[in-house]
Amino acid sequence: MLIIFDLDDTLIDTSRYLTPIVFKNTIKELISNGLQIDEDWAIKTIFQIDKKSISSKESIKKFLSDIFAKKIFFDIAFKAMTSQKNEIKIFTLKNAKSTLRYLSKAHKLAIVTKGDVKFQFEKIKKAGIDTSLFSKIVVTKKSKQLEYKRIMKDLGYESLDTFVCGDRVEYDLKPAKKIGCSTIHMKWGRGKKIFKNEDRKVVDYTINSLEEILKILDTKIEVKNAGK
Numbered sequence: 001m002l003i004i005f006d007l008d009d010t011l012i013d014t015s016r017y018l019t020p021i022v023f024k025n026t027i028k029e030l031i032s033n034g035l036q037i038d039e040d041w042a043i044k045t046i047f048q049i050d051k052k053s054i055s056s057k058e059s060i061k062k063f064l065s066d067i068f069a070k071k072i073f074f075d076i077a078f079k080a081m082t083s084q085k086n087e088i089k090i091f092t093l094k095n096a097k098s099t100l101r102y103l104s105k106a107h108k109l110a111i112v113t114k115g116d117v118k119f120q121f122e123k124i125k126k127a128g129i130d131t132s133l134f135s136k137i138v139v140t141k142k143s144k145q146l147e148y149k150r151i152m153k154d155l156g157y158e159s160l161d162t163f164v165c166g167d168r169v170e171y172d173l174k175p176a177k178k179i180g181c182s183t184i185h186m187k188w189g190r191g192k193k194i195f196k197n198e199d200r201k202v203v204d205y206t207i208n209s210l211e212e213i214l215k216i217l218d219t220k221i222e223v224k225n226a227g228k
């Protein structure tokens with residue numbers, strides 16, 4: 001099997017540890033560049049917006065639009081978000097490293113993540129994820145579907161033999177389902193909060209912790225063999 005993972009809130013614990021720090025530092029950067037807002041109010045407001053938001057970038061965008069900030073502040077904010085200071089710690093989700101190591105012995109693994117190339121690789125490195133376990137690691141700013149297809153072709157896998165695991169149904173799983181892959185919804189971060197009824201059609205499996213994948217894949221193999 002080929003298993004393609006999302007990064008943020010699927011392999012690493014972004015929303016609990018990283019997002020709050022990113023917001024605080026971004027607000028500080030905006031203020032130091034001349035945006036006239038109260039720091040505590042701004043942080044409180046952005047956390048409020050983020051609860052219903054699809055990404056931290058969208059939250060910052062909405063916050064700045066709401067206060068009619070000049071365009072320059074959007075640029076400052078987006079830059080600040082992806083150039084965080086070195087001392088930031090990044091953690092994987094529970095059992096991520098051992099699960100990945102185990103899976104890599106029997107399957108091909110890949111990561112497709114949205115965002116800034118440098119920052120995404122920095123996060124992988126800081127979280128201590130062993131990149132040698134993955135046949136492909138792709139950072140994209142566009143739809144993930146194209147990358148899923150490309151990876152499957154490059155590694156020689158059909159959609160029937162491909163699983164995609166991510167926390168966001170809309171961006172990680174919907175594009176995968178459209179091309180016939182099996183989907184695993186990681187209920188973490190934004191994936192925990194934003195789940196619409198129609199998402200059920202897109203999600204084949206739901207997990208609360210990464211090691212549950214081992215069970216899903218074993219079950220799948222058993223069922224296949226039983227049919228023979």
Ligand SMILES: [Mg+2]
Pocket residue numbers: 006007008009010166167168
């Ligand atoms: Mg994610």
